[in-house]
Amino acid sequence: MFLQRLSDYIEANAPMSNLPELLGIHHGNPLGLHPIAIPILLLVLAVAMHVTVYRINYKDSRKLYPLLYTLVGLAVVCTYYYCFSGDLPLFEDWDLHRKEISVGWFCQKNIVGFGWALLGELLLTYVVYIFMTALMQLVARMSDRMGMAESQWLEWQYVVFVILLGASIAGVVDMFAPITGVWIMLVYQTLVLLMVVAKAIVDMVRTHNLGRCLAVALCFFVGIEAVTMLAIECIEGNIYIFIPVVFIFATVSVHYKKKQER
Numbered sequence: 001m002f003l004q005r006l007s008d009y010i011e012a013n014a015p016m017s018n019l020p021e022l023l024g025i026h027h028g029n030p031l032g033l034h035p036i037a038i039p040i041l042l043l044v045l046a047v048a049m050h051v052t053v054y055r056i057n058y059k060d061s062r063k064l065y066p067l068l069y070t071l072v073g074l075a076v077v078c079t080y081y082y083c084f085s086g087d088l089p090l091f092e093d094w095d096l097h098r099k100e101i102s103v104g105w106f107c108q109k110n111i112v113g114f115g116w117a118l119l120g121e122l123l124l125t126y127v128v129y130i131f132m133t134a135l136m137q138l139v140a141r142m143s144d145r146m147g148m149a150e151s152q153w154l155e156w157q158y159v160v161f162v163i164l165l166g167a168s169i170a171g172v173v174d175m176f177a178p179i180t181g182v183w184i185m186l187v188y189q190t191l192v193l194l195m196v197v198a199k200a201i202v203d204m205v206r207t208h209n210l211g212r213c214l215a216v217a218l219c220f221f222v223g224i225e226a227v228t229m230l231a232i233e234c235i236e237g238n239i240y241i242f243i244p245v246v247f248i249f250a251t252v253s254v255h256y257k258k259k260q261e262r
Helices: 002-013 019-023 037-058 062-083 114-145 156-176 178-207 210-237 239-250
Strands: 090-093 098-101
Touching (some): 062 210, 114 210, 156 210
Antiparallel strands (some): 090 098
16 A cells, blocks of 8 residues: 555655755755855855865875864755755656756756756766765774774775666666666655665674664765765766766775774
């Protein structure tokens, strides 16, 4: 009965390939920001995260970790505010015969033209890559401070692989079969949630530290969902560069120096 009601809801509201559309929750932009303001801010934050991560890893500037925590936190807040905003530019949804909110409007050639759309796609891909790299850097840092081995905190990358693969498939399928794309999104989001819970439980057993393990899992989940909302827009904007974008996501790695000061 529940699945039937869910199926009816999806058919009535699809396509919805991103979290705001799936949850049906938007706000009216209480800060009154221009649609391009937060994307530009995210680009600035990405550059700052890029420089900070580089200096931590290659200049041994471990004192910059508080700055990295702040930058990632700001990026997460800005992403959620932007993606759930209800007054973003609209695009014509031919499947539903109505206009829909477009989170990645600056990647849509029908809205901004081909040249700007391609530039927006490339810059958003950079933001997503750096955002994810910085998030994984912090997860590695927090896990290491609990005394976990490298092979243990690297297990988070399995979750990253699943969520990016699921988002990629859902984003592409949504272009051709919107209903199927929504079901794929539901499946991979459920799987990711279960993996995060399972990882947190395993880490609690390993470290006997309930509070910190829950904090790491919560930070990872909230952060990776923000990254995913942006990643889907990378894929949907210009489907013909789908493979390069996914390849860039798949190469995300963490250059974390294990023996750090506690």
